[in-house]
Amino acid sequence: MPTVGVVGGGQLARMMQPAAIAMGIVLKVFAEQEGSSAHYATTQVGDYTDFDQLARFAATVDVITFDHEHVPLVLLEKLVATGVKVRPGPTALHFAQNKLAMRSALADLGLPLPIWAAAKTAADIDKFIEANGPEVVVKTPIGGYDGKGVRVIRQASEVSDWLENIEHFGGALLCEQKVPFIRELAQLVSRNPSGELRSWDTVQTVQKDGVCLEVIAPAPGPVDSLGAKEIAKKIARGLEVIGVMAVEMFETTNGELLVNELAMRPHNSGHFSIEGSKTSQFEQHLRAVLDLPLGDTELVGGGSVMVNLLGVDSKNRLVENYAAAMSKFPNLKFHSYQKAPRQGRKMGHITALGQNHLELLAACHEAAELLYQADLRIR
Amino acid sequence: MPTVGVVGGGQLARMMQPAAIAMGIVLKVFAEQEGSSAHYATTQVGDYTDFDQLARFAATVDVITFDHEHVPLVLLEKLVATGVKVRPGPTALHFAQNKLAMRSALADLGLPLPIWAAAKTAADIDKFIEANGPEVVVKTPIGGYDGKGVRVIRQASEVSDWLENIEHFGGALLCEQKVPFIRELAQLVSRNPSGELRSWDTVQTVQKDGVCLEVIAPAPGPVDSLGAKEIAKKIARGLEVIGVMAVEMFETTNGELLVNELAMRPHNSGHFSIEGSKTSQFEQHLRAVLDLPLGDTELVGGGSVMVNLLGVDSKNRLVENYAAAMSKFPNLKFHSYQKAPRQGRKMGHITALGQNHLELLAACHEAAELLYQADLRIR
Numbered sequence A, B: 001m002p003t004v005g006v007v008g009g010g011q012l013a014r015m016m017q018p019a020a021i022a023m024g025i026v027l028k029v030f031a032e033q034e035g036s037s038a039h040y041a042t043t044q045v046g047d048y049t050d051f052d053q054l055a056r057f058a059a060t061v062d063v064i065t066f067d068h069e070h071v072p073l074v075l076l077e078k079l080v081a082t083g084v085k086v087r088p089g090p091t092a093l094h095f096a097q098n099k100l101a102m103r104s105a106l107a108d109l110g111l112p113l114p115i116w117a118a119a120k121t122a123a124d125i126d127k128f129i130e131a132n133g134p135e136v137v138v139k140t141p142i143g144g145y146d147g148k149g150v151r152v153i154r155q156a157s158e159v160s161d162w163l164e165n166i167e168h169f170g171g172a173l174l175c176e177q178k179v180p181f182i183r184e185l186a187q188l189v190s191r192n193p194s195g196e197l198r199s200w201d202t203v204q205t206v207q208k209d210g211v212c213l214e215v216i217a218p219a220p221g222p223v224d225s226l227g228a229k230e231i232a233k234k235i236a237r238g239l240e241v242i243g244v245m246a247v248e249m250f251e252t253t254n255g256e257l258l259v260n261e262l263a264m265r266p267h268n269s270g271h272f273s274i275e276g277s278k279t280s281q282f283e284q285h286l287r288a289v290l291d292l293p294l295g296d297t298e299l300v301g302g303g304s305v306m307v308n309l310l311g312v313d314s315k316n317r318l319v320e321n322y323a324a325a326m327s328k329f330p331n332l333k334f335h336s337y338q339k340a341p342r343q344g345r346k347m348g349h350i351t352a353l354g355q356n357h358l359e360l361l362a363a364c365h366e367a368a369e370l371l372y373q374a375d376l377r378i379r
Helices: A011-023 A049-057 A073-081 A090-097 A099-108 A122-131 A156-162 A224-236 A281-289 A319-328 A357-372 B009-022 B051-058 B073-081 B089-097 B099-108 B122-132 B156-164 B225-238 B283-288 B319-328 B355-372
Strands: A003-007 A027-032 A041-047 A062-066 A114-120 A137-138 A150-153 A173-177 A181-191 A198-199 A201-206 A211-217 A243-252 A257-263 A305-312 A335-337 A344-352 B004-005 B024-030 B044-045 B062-065 B116-119 B138-140 B152-155 B173-177 B180-189 B195-200 B201-207 B211-215 B243-252 B257-263 B304-310 B333-334 B346-353
Touching: A003 A011, A003 A049, A011 A027, A011 A173, A011 A281, A011 B009, A011 B333, A027 A049, A041 A049, A049 A073, A062 A281, A073 A090, A090 A099, A090 A257, A099 A114, A099 A173, A099 A257, A114 A122, A114 A150, A122 A156, A122 A173, A150 A156, A156 A173, A181 A224, A181 A257, A181 A281, A198 A224, A211 A357, A224 A243, A224 A257, A243 A281, A281 B024, A305 A357, A319 A335, A335 B009, A344 A357, B004 B009, B004 B051, B009 B024, B009 B283, B024 B051, B024 B089, B044 B051, B044 B355, B051 B073, B062 B283, B073 B089, B073 B319, B089 B099, B089 B257, B099 B116, B099 B173, B099 B257, B116 B122, B122 B138, B122 B173, B138 B156, B152 B156, B156 B173, B156 B319, B180 B225, B180 B257, B180 B283, B195 B225, B211 B355, B225 B243, B304 B355, B319 B333, B346 B355
Parallel strands: A003 A027, A003 A062, A027 A041, B004 B024, B004 B062, B024 B044
Antiparallel strands: A114 A173, A137 A150, A137 A173, A181 A198, A181 A201, A181 A243, A201 A211, A211 A305, A243 A257, A305 A344, A335 A344, B116 B173, B138 B152, B138 B173, B180 B195, B180 B201, B180 B243, B201 B211, B211 B304, B243 B257, B304 B346, B333 B346
């Protein structure tokens, strides 16, 4: 029986399980702790930075893939050297783990990027600000996610703490032009080891404080979807990505697309595809890492929107308030990741199918409000 | 956290798990044996005819529901008496377990039925044949499924073995007119304890030797869908059904609908709804037994067809041949129940979305052929 092993027990691993159950593919998860979001599929709990534990897990599956991009490359290279199939492989993951390496590789591929530079000193940063300011973006090349490790600054002193610990971040920081974008787009693509490539429709994403809030599929209005798909395919081929990859992009005032970030795994911008596409990003990722032919990514229902459910406090699990939300909105699909509640944490999401994205977004937000109103909360 | 307990570890319990994972509802399965189709959700393995084991399982969940209808009523009544929520309840399940009781109750509700009678002796049967023959259908009121316990006969001697063991079957057999139908339809409906009712589109089913082969949603051509829904709702209300119920019906030459069989659980005729409806029968069943509001049952993709994958031998798991089928048919959704292969066994199914059901059925059957051709088989 084809068996996929996922390192990491978060919601991405969790959402792979329904696809695995449907197809009759075995999914095993190596989780960081008991009771993780993906606990139903968890077969091993431990430390993914310990090679022996990783190798023991790898021995129980046909292929290793990931819920996150944090496994040290040196361990993955060691796994590959012992004959384990790691997908995406360490060569590709290097670019997902290190934003400077990513920028450099994308520049080599001739892709449209914000103006960028590596900076090792305050002087480097101030020089970049002088050329591209008054405001610029500085990122730690490694270890950032959901807005962490990203600052908009006007002078180098605003990242002096990072500069002092620069060896933690790979020896340099990434400076980027603050792009005057009108909106953010994401392009999801998948690639299998045989080289087959499939893209979903380009979507629009709305972030708040670096966290994804809304996704609209397809991105409304005129959008250079062909261009977005070409960029994503070029990256997938050029960096030898296996599985699902999300490319986050800026759309500038003149409609130009600039690559912002990459994720080499199923991604928040693709959750709409669970109901909104013939093949969800989770099914596609499993197919790709098993080198099975990829599925149709056509939209069903004419389009969809997704709204993230962020935790409101440490008590409200949202699920307890399903009745009110489901009663008012029988057309919405409610997702909960069964995670311990915490303010701002990604607890779940809501998806709505249809073409009127404004109406659907309003419905999702109203439903979310109903979930947030725990009986015991004072608002 | 809302927790549903399912008695029985078959594919119906298995297919409830993706819906439970999506919604963040806890699903626990009491399976007959290790390694059942629903093994990922199995929390207890044992004998569902043993009250103590059932009660132990019930203590771990908020509500008990079923993968099959075989749990002895007396045990369920005992559970209810101790305060356990059993949905559907024993009063309703009685009619699903005993076809004579079902016929009698449906007659009391004034529903359109084939001509029927209870028969205790060969003379009773011969009398029924004389009035309604030359051929009639005889059924064992309890213990039949997938065509088992059903015979088309011309004389009582053809069921003499059943007559000899009539106490095994509740003391009487069910005689039915052999309805001159042009096709079979199924009406899926769901009801929650608050009395909310939702129907899916009426579907056409194609059986072979009593086993479901194909389902087309919605049933093509002119069909008394309103009538079918009215019948199903009347039954759901009249028999106090909770959860999903499937009503199998005959469509006669003049378009009349006659009730054939009932199933008080998700049903093969509703598998299309996993991709083909906004709310699948499995999600709806979980919502209903938890007394949550029911979801929209609107079709997505304009319609769908489902083709069952029956086992071809004791070796071919079908999944091993995915590559050929998925490569030719990226538009199809493949389902495997992870059951040990056996000829004629329901191993999985294929679903296709769209409106041209003839084209889609042909694609599903061709894909099934590709799955059946294991490398080692000589055809």
